[in-house]
Amino acid sequence: MDDNKSKLCPYCGEDIKVMAIKCKHCHSMLADIGQQVQYADALTEKPTWEQKVKHIGKKTSRAGAWWTIFISVPLAPILGLFLFGVEGLKWGAGIGVLLFIGALVELLKKD
Numbered sequence: 001m002d003d004n005k006s007k008l009c010p011y012c013g014e015d016i017k018v019m020a021i022k023c024k025h026c027h028s029m030l031a032d033i034g035q036q037v038q039y040a041d042a043l044t045e046k047p048t049w050e051q052k053v054k055h056i057g058k059k060t061s062r063a064g065a066w067w068t069i070f071i072s073v074p075l076a077p078i079l080g081l082f083l084f085g086v087e088g089l090k091w092g093a094g095i096g097v098l099l100f101i102g103a104l105v106e107l108l109k110k111d
Contacts, residue, residue: 064103072103077096078092
């Protein structure tokens with residue numbers, strides 16, 4: 001029996017998975033769902049918020065900036081035209097210029 005993957009049912013003594021809520025052999029309930037969820041959370045180590053966001057501020061790929069220049073900038077005026085007509089074309093062009101400037105600044109940043 002692998003202690004990490006299985007355990008003995010306290011009612012029938014058969015091998016069951018550690019995460020089991022109900023025994024597949026005797027159909028006894030092993031624990032309420034809340035206890036099992038807490039146990040599962042304890043077993044699977046989740047990254048902390050700091051670990052999730054540690055990459056922010058570090059060197060990033062420039063792919064996003066290139067994507068903005070070649071896809072978003074041309075699409076902004078077209079989308080504005082389709083949604084709001086000629087006035088939307090003007091707004092879309094303005095947004096496209098702002099996207100372009102932002103992407104250009106990102107590309108020119110020194111690491």
